[in-house]
Amino acid sequence: MxxxxxxxxxxxxxxxxxxxxxxxxxxxxxxxxxxxxxxxxxxxxxxNTLARSLVTSRTRSVGLAVSAISNPYFTEILQGVEAEALATGYGLLIADPHDDPAHELSVVRMLHERRVDGVIVAPSAEPSALLAYLDRADIPVVFLDRLVDEAEEPAYDQVCADGVAPVRELVGHLASLGHRRIAMVAGLAGLSTTGERVDGYRQGLDAAGLPFDPGLLAHGHSASDGARLATERLLAAPAPPTAVIAANNAMTIGALQALRDAGPRIPEDIALVSFDDFEWADLFSPSLTAVRQPSRDLGRLALRLLLERLDAPDRPARTVRLPCTLVHRTSCGCPPD
Missing domain, CATH: 1.10.260.40 (lambda repressor-like DNA-binding domains)
Known part of the structure; x- marks a missing residue:
């Protein structure tokens, strides 16, 4: 040998x-x-990494727990985490919590039992049991995409994309095109991403001088089927919207299905824009105006924050928000470039 x-x-x-x-x-x-x-x-x-782990008490492995790994957004995050792990000599163990608090706790416990040095978690809407376990076991953790602590001095390291300013910009753009009844299909209640995007929606309406109509804020529960039903309800209202913002890529698919079945043309009869860009969004007809998140950068940064935590366990925790980009295409009603 x-x-x-x-x-x-x-x-x-x-x-x-x-x-x-x-x-x-x-x-x-x-x-x-x-x-x-x-x-x-x-x-x-x-x-022989096992021999080294016996000396250093580290396995040079980290756990990643994110739901819907098949979702292109989380797939790109995974690619970012994996690239950074490979560059720094770390192995990666991956688990899917299915956005279920009980399953979330089980998979993080499983990762801990496999002696990972720390974990990166996209938390569920009800992470209290997970937080209690992480604190009790003293596991280094970085929360990804969704925040669990929105205090100015958080208790945990967290990295996410800005969810307020991009939606505010989307609303302002639609208003500048003449839309006055702008609806939003929001995500799962309890997620920080849902709260931030709804805040951006309401701020955008206020900045455009438009009143907030609770009937135009529908809940798609972060899923395609939920968004389809929510969009159907919006279209069946006595005064339906002239524009719809879908708050993630899965809900964009559901909204598209509802619009296709109901018959209004995009963008001639109704505008549709999305938070979350698709790799194939410019292949749609019309092409999809969307907010692009820095997915791979989020993954890379999450891994870096975790390694910093391992090297300096007592340093203050921090929350890092990365900016997004509004990609103008034609589903909002703008002419093609």
Whole structure:
């Protein structure tokens, strides 16, 4: 069996340098790093991470618990976490809590039992049991996408996209196109993302001088089926909306289904815009005006925050919000570029 000393001799470097490359414990010049990696490949050396974990009390693995991993938004977040983990020499264990508080607790406990060094969690709408377990077990954690503590000095590290300003901008854009009855299909109650996007919706109406009509705020529960039913109710109202904002990508699909079945044309009869961009949004007819979240950056930042927490357990917790981008296409009624 090849050893680290064999790799060092083959690459013409010290054993300490090989260790720094393998464990990401110190910067190494790119040429030297390449020589070490080439020696590892040529010799077929396999690094014994288990032996290292016995010495350092770390497994160099982290857990990621996010629901609806098949959702393109969370898939891109996963790609960001995975890329950063790979770059820093960490392994990644993934679990799906299904947005269910009991299952959420079970999967985080499972990750903990597998001795991950810390966890990244997109929490459910009712995370109290999860928080109690994390505090009791003293598990390093970063909350992702959804906040559990909105205080100025939070108790936990958190990273999310700004949900207020982009929706406010969407409402302002629709109002500038002449819309006065702007509806919103909101997400699951209890999620910070839902609250922020509804706040942005109401702020946008106020800034445009439009009254808030509770009948135009429908709840799609963050799901396609829920959004379809909510949009059907909006369209059946005596004074239906002339524009609809769907508050995530799954609900955009549900809203599109309801509009297709009811018959109004987009954007001639009704405008439709989305919070969450699709990779294929410009292939729709008409193409979809949407808010693009920095999904991969959120994933990368979450992993960095977790590693910072592991290195400095006593540093103050912080919440980081990343800005979003409004992508203008034609479903809002704007002419094509």
């Amino acid at each position: 090849r050893t680290m000393a064999d790799v060092a001799r083959h690459a013409g470097v010290s054993v300490a340098t090989v260790s720094h490359v393998l464990n990401a414990t110190r910067p190494v010049r790119p040429a030297t790093r390449d020589a070490v990696l080439r020696a590892i490949d040529e010799l077929g050396y396999i690094h």
